[in-house]
Amino acid sequence: MRIAQISPLFEAVPPRLYGGTERIISYLTEELVARGHDVTLFASGEARTSAKLVATRERALRLDPAPLKSAIAAHLTMLDEVRRRAADFDVMHFHLSHFQHFPLFEHMAERTVTTPHGRLDYVDLPDAYARWPNFPMISISMRQRRPLAMANWLANIYHGLPLDMYVPLPDSERGGEPYLAFLGRLSRTKRPDRAIEIARKSGMKLKIAAKIDEDDPAYFHDEIEPLVDGNEIEYLGEINEREKPAFLGNAAALLLPIDWPEPFGLVVIEAMAFGTPVIAWNEGAMPEIIDSGVTGYVVDSIEEAALRVGDIGSLDRGEVRATFEKRFSVKRMAADYEAAYIKLTGEKMQEKGGGRTKPSASCSRVIFTSGET
């Protein structure tokens, strides 16, 4: 199948800095190539990929030191390039959240699929989507769909990770005093304060490995730092990829006491890859990606969370890893996307009276002309 993957231009693919969206696009692209598809990646020039790369911008917006950058204009240029090449693809897969591509592809919406990677409860999204209601959408959790329930949802596909990226630590590297782990930005919506309270109530040590939120450094200094005692509550600063295995792989459990509708939560399946269970607040996609009593617990209060810390020992870390392998591998994710693409192009074939058809040349030509008018 001839597939275009269209990434946002904010980060490199895969990302140099933080960027869950671009990581997933990278995993998916590489796996689709491995499965024998003819894949073209539209992304900024730093991309590392085994697909064909089309880069209309040399650097990702966040990595470009230019003082004045226009995200709208940068994406318009890329989207027009995708459109000019549209006849080369059976499916064009957009990973953009706010529909900027809709006007350019409205004549061929049936050959596109859109995965919004962010939350969808922006007040402007339903009205805008209603203007282009035929665009097939793929959610990353059922919870993510809720504010845009009326959309043309083609599939729900959870993210996946390469199985060999994170593996459980060998027993020789495990041990020491048990601790709870908190990983992520130290922002209000991640609720490190709740993590600290849970640790205190449950009597288990907490290690916080997290970056101070750039938008709100006062939150850490005023509200979290005073609670860090360096003993029961330890702050490690930001950790890098090499430090992640020891930190997550040794933890008794990861705490994710968030209070925002997280549409997926990559860190949850990262912990699971190490065999580490997760105790998460009942928000966003948490109840969907955590199998309660198997890979962790979903809780509604500090008290419940503290009780569940006591139950962690009854979970089988091997089972956590096995569930991760079954539900959250890149291969499963890519196979699901492949099935969605086939569903899409199959439906198109039916509409056109069967037979695998390329988009007609005349249609493509109209599109190219319009792009140059």
Next chain:
Amino acid sequence: MRIAQISPLFEAVPPRLYGGTERIISYLTEELVARGHDVTLFASGEARTSAKLVATRERALRLDPAPLKSAIAAHLTMLDEVRRRAADFDVMHFHLSHFQHFPLFEHMAERTVTTPHGRLDYVDLPDAYARWPNFPMISISMRQRRPLAMANWLANIYHGLPLDMYVPLPDSERGGEPYLAFLGRLSRTKRPDRAIEIARKSGMKLKIAAKIDEDDPAYFHDEIEPLVDGNEIEYLGEINEREKPAFLGNAAALLLPIDWPEPFGLVVIEAMAFGTPVIAWNEGAMPEIIDSGVTGYVVDSIEEAALRVGDIGSLDRGEVRATFEKRFSVKRMAADYEAAYIKLTGEKMQEKGGGRTKPSASCSRVIFTSGET
């Protein structure tokens, strides 16, 4: 003429808070109605206008307390509404800076005109414009065009103000110790530090009426506040519209020692309306809107600025006002836009073989269909 005015959705039209773009759109819209045109304003619901209002968003983005707003989606909705009604207009006038409307109107670019109100030296703009090179553009200064010199520039039209909005103070209200005025945000690019140095070197008092920059309050506190002595250098805080006449109308001159390519600079013509000359740095549109030796001076250094403060007395404040009336009235601005619209639709008539033609119904119908596909 049936004219659509399409405003950005960031501020109300006219603006409740700061917003030069929305002020100009409001003045232009009202004047076009006064001239007998059939005008439809696309803006947020707070708009006050004598034109027909089409509001696809109840509140302007900046005035809406909703926590999650999408500027891209909000504008997509409005732009699709403009497109659905496109057959109702002879000309559609977009006041958007980053080309988000181009894909929706590419089939009828010849009936659109775009005034970008901001600077154009964003690195992404030339590539994006080159994808839609036929869109007729109107600059607000010749300097503004420079980073996008290859665009299809239809006209250059300086902003204008209603003549009765600001008038010179009667002699009875003028007097007191002469002072230089600094008005605007206290940000690095406005260079209040230069204004202070100019005042010191020239021996004339400086009054600063300005808002502390929200993005960089440390700049004021660390670098400007220590220079304010309350006597020779006085800081008045932010002033409101009612306080502007006394502040600007009594000033010996307005200082504008900016170091960024300001594409127009409304405050310059506001000062001129009061008969107050302007001493401005040789940046952006300054040399175009200041008639050197008549309405003020354009300078390249602190020394030159200080010397020019000594020359201010030789300028005729009546002549400053007269030049304002001649060059920067709303009537002149609206007449210029009207001429541009006629040039546009006239050219279209010629292409179509003469005769004033409405856009053909079939063309419009194609557009509506595509909007609903």
